[in-house]
Amino acid sequence: MDITREDVIAIIVEELPRLISERPLLRYTLAGALAESLVHRAELKEILQAIQDLREDFNTRFEEHSAAIRQLSERMEEHSAAIRQLSKRMEEHSAAIRQLMERQEEFSRRLESSIGGLGARWGILSEEAFRNGVASILSDIGLRVEHFWYMDTEGVVFGRPDQVEVDVVVRDGQVILMEIKSSVGRADVYTFQRKVELYERVRETRVARRIIVSPFVEASAAERARAMGIEVYTSGYDVPTDAPR
Numbered sequence: 001m002d003i004t005r006e007d008v009i010a011i012i013v014e015e016l017p018r019l020i021s022e023r024p025l026l027r028y029t030l031a032g033a034l035a036e037s038l039v040h041r042a043e044l045k046e047i048l049q050a051i052q053d054l055r056e057d058f059n060t061r062f063e064e065h066s067a068a069i070r071q072l073s074e075r076m077e078e079h080s081a082a083i084r085q086l087s088k089r090m091e092e093h094s095a096a097i098r099q100l101m102e103r104q105e106e107f108s109r110r111l112e113s114s115i116g117g118l119g120a121r122w123g124i125l126s127e128e129a130f131r132n133g134v135a136s137i138l139s140d141i142g143l144r145v146e147h148f149w150y151m152d153t154e155g156v157v158f159g160r161p162d163q164v165e166v167d168v169v170v171r172d173g174q175v176i177l178m179e180i181k182s183s184v185g186r187a188d189v190y191t192f193q194r195k196v197e198l199y200e201r202v203r204e205t206r207v208a209r210r211i212i213v214s215p216f217v218e219a220s221a222a223e224r225a226r227a228m229g230i231e232v233y234t235s236g237y238d239v240p241t242d243a244p245r
Helices: 005-022 024-121 127-140 186-203 219-227
Strands: 146-152 162-171 174-180 207-213 231-233
Touching (some): 127 174, 146 186, 174 186
Parallel strands (some): 174 207
């Protein structure tokens, strides 16, 4: 007959009290085994509790560290935004400084041109030097000035045979004639117009724009020039690269 586990347990339950009573040594053996088993279970419970405590502590610290990292990330983003804003302001200030320097340089060039015109007017500076200075300014704004010389044997311009000189700019296929002088009076306007007519006849071309550049233009001369369709400017910087509308 096969003995089952339940049969063994039933026999132990039935026989164990008698065996303990008859054999005192068995009692101490069983007590020691039970005590050892209980100790192991208690230690295991303590270990499990310690593990649980460690897990909870780890989760708590992890959350604290995560919050600290998120806060640090937010501060870094704020600092990055502040740095970007500061960089943008520095670029704006740099652009403003560059613009101010350009204006200062232009003002200096204008002042030099006016002083040069005054010097040429009173014989301190040659008219040629003044014209070259204005031509340099015009070159800076994209208008390259060339000189046209022609021996007017018929005396068309001055009423007698003489050499005629006028400044020429060719832009986008159009011819622009300029009279660059330290000072301009009413008679100079008519002389310039005769130079234009002579140039058109000699070169067999049409002049698109007529421009007078001078820091000192008499009021009557400026009025007469504008009435004749001639542009008048007191500085090379004021000359538009395209025809005014």
